[in-house]
Amino acid sequence: MGKKRYAGLLWTRADRHDKLDTKGIETVRRDNCAFARNTIAGVLRRVLVLRDVPGSVEYVKGRIEELLTGRVDISELVITKGLTREVSEYATRAAHVELAAKRRRRHAATAPRVGDRVPYVILRGHKTSKTYELAEDPSFAGNGAYVLVGTSEGR
Template identity: 30%
Template sequence: LTTSTPSSTSMFVLLKGATKEQAFKIGNEIAEAVTATNPKPVKLKFEKVYLPCVLQTKKRYVGYMYESLDQKEPVFDAKGIETVRRDGCPAVSKILERSIKLLFETRDISQVKQFVQRQCAKVLDGRASMQDLTFAKEYRGSGSYRPGACVPALELTRRMMAYDRRLEPRVGERVPYVVVYGLPGVPLIQLVRRPMEVLQEPALRLNATYYVTKQILPPLARMFQLIGVDVFSWYQELPRVSTRKNKHQNLIFIKSTTKKTHFIQILHNYRHHIHSNSAKLITVLRRRLGATSRGKNKTFKITRIKSEFYENYF
């Protein structure tokens, strides 16, 4: 049960083993006793009963709320956790809320595990809706960010304005973006894309591993570790999902002493050939890299191999 003082400070009281009816009775008795022992206008107000309830940290809690003894159906009430926050993608809040409700209603952690694993597999298989995986962060204006700030809304705005300065969002407008696969070691800020870019460019794929391990599982872990459950172990139990679109597809690997940045730029510029005409891509890369390679120490070799490394990029 929760009570509050005139300064709007809430206090939770744990009543082990009490029913809803007993909690309301004890709560009213506590409020009356505390009010009677203090001079006016000090008054302790009994607010509501949570049954069940999870207290995560200060100002972060969730539970089924009853505001009166006659209330039959509880209200899902959450404060400070990802189900009510707007800084994540919708998939995070939906999966977390459904997982908590399953725990409250069934008291069976195995059902929660099955649900979470199904949702993770759905994201990894590419069956999740892009709308559920889209972030939307507020744009504060170009002059409101410190120099060198790595903010997705600012980064996308810069890219759009480089194409057309009239595309700058209004201050306070939310800029949608998603995260795609990229080369290992590439900063996350370089992997953000507008949803329309992903729809128009078949080579871009949503970074399912990032969404599962960095967005979906951490909020679940913070919640369920309170009852001794390791949510990340559920993810480790999932069968490894291949990100390969065609398991017989040959990919390109270049072993070269040419500068890595130069190679990546060439590979990026000609990435649209990777699925349509690999032989043509090899010819292009040989010509472009060969033009910059002179002497024995700058030779290069292009071969066809199967590599998950480049699949994650393309």
């Protein structure tokens, strides 16, 4: 992990730790889905508190299987990112920006505005598809139509 990104146990007493403390990683960042946050929190608990590395590996395998077999509710896969400027002012194509433009074409009155957080999921698509092309409003996407961001599995 890089600068300002860590996880560890906070100890103020000799007999037991006070809490699992994380900074700057997926468990505390707002731009990751609940599935990723919860999975990473589960791994950290197993590794740091229980000292069970093999158990953490099995836990991750189980979570991935749940995801790939459609047993994860879509609400756990929603990512949100802030729209910091007008869509036309972005130099690169990002998932939340493309979705904001798509929502504006669908219904301008309810489209995200500058300063809003844009919720989205990544739909299953062709393996050559760009992630920003697969972003969709969670209310338009059905369960089972998504994969983990950053993977090519199921695309």
